[in-house]
Amino acid sequence: MAETNERRALRKALLALLVLHDECCDALESFHEFLLLDFEPLARHFRQNKHAFIGTQCVVRERTEDGRAIILLPEPLARVAVENG
Numbered sequence: 001m002a003e004t005n006e007r008r009a010l011r012k013a014l015l016a017l018l019v020l021h022d023e024c025c026d027a028l029e030s031f032h033e034f035l036l037l038d039f040e041p042l043a044r045h046f047r048q049n050k051h052a053f054i055g056t057q058c059v060v061r062e063r064t065e066d067g068r069a070i071i072l073l074p075e076p077l078a079r080v081a082v083e084n085g
Contacts, residue, residue, distance in 0.1 A: 012054075019059065049062065
C-alpha cells in the first residue's frame with residue numbers, strides 16, 4: 001500500500017537510501033550520520049531509536065562499538081535483503 005502522507009513517504013525514502021548505503025560503501029558516512037542524527041525532518045521522528053519503514057516493520061538507529069551511527073533492518077526484511085543480495 002502506498003504511503004499517503006508525503007512527509008512520511010519522504011522520510012521512508014531517506015531511510016531506504018540509508019539502508020542501501022550501509023550495504024554499498026563508507027564514502028558517505030558523515031552524510032549518513034547527519035541524516036540519522038541531526039537532520040531534524042528525519043531524526044526527530046525516531047521513537048526509542050525506531051522508525052516506521054515498510055508496513056508494520058521498523059528500522060532501528062544504533063551506534064556501533066566504534067561510535068558510527070547505523071540503521072538496522074528488522075529480521076524479515078534483512079533476510080530478504082540477504083537472499084536477494
